[in-house]
Amino acid sequence: MTDPYRQSLSVSWDEFHHLSRTLAGRLAELGPWRLLVAVTRGGLVPAAIVARELDLRVVDTLCIASYDGRAQGAARVLKAADAGDGEGVLVVDDLVDTGVTAAVMRRLLPKAHFATVFAKPQGRPLVDSVVSEVGQDTWIVLPWDQHPPIAGPSR
Numbered sequence: 001m002t003d004p005y006r007q008s009l010s011v012s013w014d015e016f017h018h019l020s021r022t023l024a025g026r027l028a029e030l031g032p033w034r035l036l037v038a039v040t041r042g043g044l045v046p047a048a049i050v051a052r053e054l055d056l057r058v059v060d061t062l063c064i065a066s067y068d069g070r071a072q073g074a075a076r077v078l079k080a081a082d083a084g085d086g087e088g089v090l091v092v093d094d095l096v097d098t099g100v101t102a103a104v105m106r107r108l109l110p111k112a113h114f115a116t117v118f119a120k121p122q123g124r125p126l127v128d129s130v131v132s133e134v135g136q137d138t139w140i141v142l143p144w145d146q147h148p149p150i151a152g153p154s155r
Contacts, residue, residue: 005139013143019117020046023131024053027090027115030129034088037062037081037112039105042094045144046117050092062091062108064101075104086112095140096130099123 011019027033027050036056038047040063051059063079083089086109095118096102102123105114115129120136134140 007138009138010141016143019131020049024050026129033090035083037091039093043092047092066100075100096123096127099126102126
């Protein structure tokens with residue numbers, strides 16, 4: 001399989017924090033939210049920032065695995081969020097790429113508001129709020145992915 005990514009965008013901690021705060025500012029106008037759901041693992045960092053900025057104290061996780069390194073496969077729900085149909089729920093993720101994860105989230109929480117820091121064209125229609133749009137051929141290197149994990153590659 002050939003690598004579909006011809007470009008790379010490296011994002012620093014400061015840049016990501018700024019983008020996440022920008023997202024929170026946009027979401028503040030759309031609340032109130034009864035629950036924030038972070039899509040793991042990428043959505044944990046922006047969700048923490050958004051939760052702080054919007055003073056949201058009730059946070060859950062939706063654990064979906066769809067990547068093995070840079071290769072995306074079928075999405076597997078490892079843990080669903082206790083959020084009903086998503087009414088009044090804000091779902092936060094780091095990015096939407098092809099929309100595989102977003103489609104699962106939409107199926108599980110059809111009434112939720114889905115927000116990401118980054119969006120690529122293929123997945124963009126599934127997201128309600130986004131801060132930065134990049135090309136489909138761009139691999140985004142987020143701050144927590146700039147070094148190999150201590151535990152080694154995911155199993």
